[in-house]
Amino acid sequence: MIANQQVFQFVLHLADDSLILGHRLSEWCGHGPTIEQDIALTNLALDLVGQSRLYYQYAAEIEGKGRTEDDLAYLRDVIEFRNHLITELPRGDFAFTVLRQYLWCSFRTEYYQHLLTSSEIKLGELAAKCLKELQYHQRFSITWINRLGLGTKVSHKKMQTALDELWPYTFEFFQPTAAEEKLINASLIPDCRDIRKTWDQSCQSVLREASLVVPQEHWDFQGGKEGMHTEHLGYILAEMQFLQRTYPGLVW
Amino acid sequence: MVTREDRVRQILLRVMDPEIPVISVVDLGIIHKIKSVDGAIEVQVMPTYSGCPATDYIPQLIAKALRKEGYVEVKVINVNFPVWGTDRITSEGRRLLKEYGIAPPKVGGTPDCPQCGANDVEQISQFGSTPCKSLFRCRECLEPFEYFKCH
Numbered sequence: 001m002i003a004n005q006q007v008f009q010f011v012l013h014l015a016d017d018s019l020i021l022g023h024r025l026s027e028w029c030g031h032g033p034t035i036e037q038d039i040a041l042t043n044l045a046l047d048l049v050g051q052s053r054l055y056y057q058y059a060a061e062i063e064g065k066g067r068t069e070d071d072l073a074y075l076r077d078v079i080e081f082r083n084h085l086i087t088e089l090p091r092g093d094f095a096f097t098v099l100r101q102y103l104w105c106s107f108r109t110e111y112y113q114h115l116l117t118s119s120e121i122k123l124g125e126l127a128a129k130c131l132k133e134l135q136y137h138q139r140f141s142i143t144w145i146n147r148l149g150l151g152t153k154v155s156h157k158k159m160q161t162a163l164d165e166l167w168p169y170t171f172e173f174f175q176p177t178a179a180e181e182k183l184i185n186a187s188l189i190p191d192c193r194d195i196r197k198t199w200d201q202s203c204q205s206v207l208r209e210a211s212l213v214v215p216q217e218h219w220d221f222q223g224g225k226e227g228m229h230t231e232h233l234g235y236i237l238a239e240m241q242f243l244q245r246t247y248p249g250l251v252w
Numbered sequence: 253m254v255t256r257e258d259r260v261r262q263i264l265l266r267v268m269d270p271e272i273p274v275i276s277v278v279d280l281g282i283i284h285k286i287k288s289v290d291g292a293i294e295v296q297v298m299p300t301y302s303g304c305p306a307t308d309y310i311p312q313l314i315a316k317a318l319r320k321e322g323y324v325e326v327k328v329i330n331v332n333f334p335v336w337g338t339d340r341i342t343s344e345g346r347r348l349l350k351e352y353g354i355a356p357p358k359v360g361g362t363p364d365c366p367q368c369g370a371n372d373v374e375q376i377s378q379f380g381s382t383p384c385k386s387l388f389r390c391r392e393c394l395e396p397f398e399y400f401k402c403h
Contacts, residue, residue: 036377046303
């Protein structure tokens with residue numbers, strides 16, 4: 001029971017990651033380059049928002065203070081959000097979108113593989129459910145990384161630019177917070193540092209295949225998991241939470 | 253002997269998936285357990301995709317169908333574990349999907365065209381009109397068709 005607060009924060013982190021990235025993807029609705037890709041991106045968004053619901057419900061249950069999934073999604077402010085910074089960056093162009101999807105998704109699938117065996121049974125169960133969906137998302141994004149990376153000069157350049165921009169944000173995947181450290185020590189969650197090597201190898205090979213080069217010199221960004229966000233998150237929340245904040249308790 | 257659970261299952265055979273209205277929730281394989289607890293009926297449903305908009309709707313449909321048949325105390329809950337997969341679709345369910353024009357999930361290889369049966373098909377899109385489907389076209393009869401993704 002001692003770890004309850006940490007588990008709560010951790011589950012919120014998983015929920016926020018999915019919600020914010022799902023929201024970013026949903027911004028493509030009606031703007032996809034072709035109708036098939038429009039459908040694809042919004043399908044990914046649906047899965048992610050659906051996954052975030054599962055985690056918010058679980059978080060609400062752990063907290064046990066009567067807050068619901070909706071309260072957690074709609075009534076927390078920027079500093080209470082625990083998502084990785086990479087998920088909140090503006091959607092960018094299509095190259096940026098599919099590359100971000102790949103970077104995040106390949107990390108998340110690797111991470112969930114390790115979470116399957118958590119002694120916190122429910123974490124493993126939810127990971128199993130999300131994993132199935134994310135693996136499909138990953139295949140989708142890899143297809144596009146190859147197609148654009150190996151496509152025309154323009155498409156290649158767009159992919160490379162996206163990679164230069166996004167890569168510094170992957171650093172955060174492997175930086176546990178103080179609260180996570182406690183859970184790692186209690187063997188409740190995997191140590192994200194341990195999966196860096198595997199992730200790095202598979203990632204590098206996918207990128208190399210698409211003739212993309214990981215930038216050598218770059219900044220490393222972090223802070224999202226502890227509530228220090230980019231300026232972009234506030235805008236998402238303003239849009240997403242507007243209805244609940246203006247009309248508290250409103251339901252469909 | 254026909255148990256109460258069996259009778260409930262019979263009723264659920266007539267509760268159709270709202271998005272693919274030819275296949276019942278039983279044939280779709282999403283009914284995990286039917287339990288009779290102190291006179292009340294509890295149905296455990298395994299949702300398909302996390303993003304499926306029918307996730308909240310299907311339990312309502314099930315509860316409504318059971319109440320209509322006279323079951324007063326009905327509890328329908330979604331369980332996220334075990335995880336639903338397309339291997340849970342019954343053979344009858346697969347037949348119904350195909351008859352409806354949706355290629356049933358196939359492990360390994362490309363789906364067969366539900367119209368003409370040919371296997372010379374190409375994928376148009378990895379995603380389709382619902383989270384569980386993707387889009388194909390048959391090179392033989394040239395008809396586009398939906399494929400129920402392996403999950």
